[in-house]
Amino acid sequence: MITAGIADRAVGAWIADGAGRSTIKNTLAALGPLLDQAVQDEIIDRNRGEVSGWQSRLAKYEDELDDPRALALPDRATLQSFSEALVTASADNYRGWGDVVILAACTATRIGEVSGCLVSDIDTDSWLWTLRRQTTPGPGGLKDKGTKGKRARRVPVIEEIRPLVLRRIDAAGARVASRMKDAAEEDRAQAVLNERLFVGPRGGRIATGVLRRATNWDEVVAQLGYEHLRRHDLRHTGLTWFADSGVPLHRLQVIAGHTDPRITQKYLHPDIDGIRADGDKLSRHLRGEGGPRLAPAFDGQRNANGRFLVRVQMGSKITRLGTVNVPDLVLYLRCDQEYAKTSGANCSALQPFRLANRLITSGSTIERRWFLLSAGHTEDGNAGGMGIRSGQLVVEADFALG
Template identity: 25%
Template sequence: MANKPGKRRFGSIRKLPSGRFQIRYPGPDGRMRTGETTYERERDADKALSLLEAKLTAGGWTDPQRAKVKLGDYAAKWIRERTNLRPRTVEIYEGLLRRFVVPHLGNVPLGKIDTAMVREWRVTLIGSGVGSSEVAKSYRFLRAVLMTATDDQIIPRNPCRIRGAGEEKPDERPVLTVAKVFELADLVPERLRALILLSTFASLRWGEAAALRRMDLDLVAGTVSVRQQHVELDSGELIVGPPKSRAGARTVAIPTAIIPALQDHLAEFTGPQPEALVFTGARGARMRRSNFYRASKWVEIRKKIGYPELHFHDLRHTGNTIAASSGASLRDLMERMGHDSVRAALIYQHRTTEADRKIADAMNDKISEVRPDDDEGSSGVPARIG
């Protein structure tokens, strides 16, 4: 029979029928745990208990049982437990896990993952033709999952320690000239013209523009307020929700040169109710990317203006570039674009209306250089919308 545990200040040691010694000790939660190995000599077992006690005191202890959990299972649970994630973000994480993490690391216990294994996984993804952007996203996802495992004291430290592996270096996107923006706007059907102009010169994301309602436009003040966005999931489901981030909820000054186009659009294509969507499909339904590309003949018209690889998001990129050329401060640009600043406090700072108007006026000057006839509408007096 095994010997009874001896009296000790921390943990206990018992001698097994085999003659080897086994340790038991309380974890941070008070629950007793059995050592992962046995020892030939009692003093070795005593030394192991002392090391465990030191780790627990210093906060460096990890749970050996939980370290046996497979990465795929832990990562799936990690996603489920983040109830604040947006549906689209959940979809993206699940896709990264399914396509790039599980096939290579899904069955590996958390405690067995080291930096060399992560490095080999990343090289394998690159070598198999996975795009650099998706490799970087996958690495950032894995790093976030394993950081939680570190915080949960499952592993001693995060093995994702490859410098620069999470940085994306996308290809340089095209920036249109103001003249090209109007050329593009003049090629799409009339009901889509204002969408092109507003998305560019107010630096709107697709989902933000698609979700705009009549009450979001104030053409007397010359502003557009971003209060919500449309999110299209891979399943085809369309979700109406808050902007991408707290910084995404914003009011943006509009160049006066495009206000006549907005007035015409509202009069002809937007319902009179304050909640009416500004931009809709031909039958009045919510605008979807696929419907826009089909209705606008996007593939054809982008070739006509000499930008065959142009994406809709490049319109926002163009607007951001023009805004930056106005000489506005970094803070004012970040607020106009709806970006979260590295300094989170900037999210809560009151926007500088005068600086934002200077951005819009600088845009207006550039537009007027190439479109002098667009400065005024038929009446010359903008009307308040709401």
């Protein structure tokens, strides 16, 4: 008996398998009238197949899929052994199940798109697959419709899987020959072009649920340690491999059929070392003579006496003393409460302080030291410019000249 819980769990499984909105909607649309008729025939007391809220669950799942790379198989050897394990676990050891898995992963396509592929869709001269349709569940059973993006796209058929494709084309020719023994050669040739590249062991269409049940998918992935792996993760595997091979983002988007490049970008490898290197390049540019100057960076903290200490760190070294030309700066700070009590300053507003810079020589080292002066005050401090202070604010700000 179909209960509300069974229906709800079934929809959850479809979402986890990567089924799209239209697939779920069409499947529920076919189930509803069937259960309504069962109510009228007094077979069941009410229709418990109505599932509410599945659209929001689907949207949440799609939003949470932020790291599709984590779902990919690690390498081709793992894919090969996985496909062989599925064939072994199937009731009839049908080799076609393994071929479907390999083709889906190596072309980054969906199981429904593999099922919808006709022999004529694959150009064996250029080895491009023009992907035009997919097989999805709907009212009355499985049917073909346009791709998820509503547009045809071309996908490369890599050299490693071309023998597999040729083997499936030969199998399609054998099926046509057995059905059309008395037909003209021209008619048989045309029929081969319109034949599906992949079918089940009894000639039926393939869908993700069919593949799951026929190969005992759940048991196989658990035994191999890939409990997370769903049929749709074969597509994640292919897109991850394409991205890691160096395919640029705009072409990866075409292969994937994505309309939003932000989705495609999730498959790019997070090149941390490269990002750091890019930051180093920017630093070298900013510090070079021809690049823009870095503004001083200010880091506020308190000294041992509780006074507000401002350290000014310059982002570059000045290598030629004769070309130094740094204007005085004005820094706006909000003073601390202790300073407000002793000076009567208004600490609710930002107060201006002038940053003056002076050259200081100590032995063979030449330094440019910045002094923080409150507005209207003059410099005062000890000889050599060490520990220049103004009121209760003390500044230590210097950088070495090359």
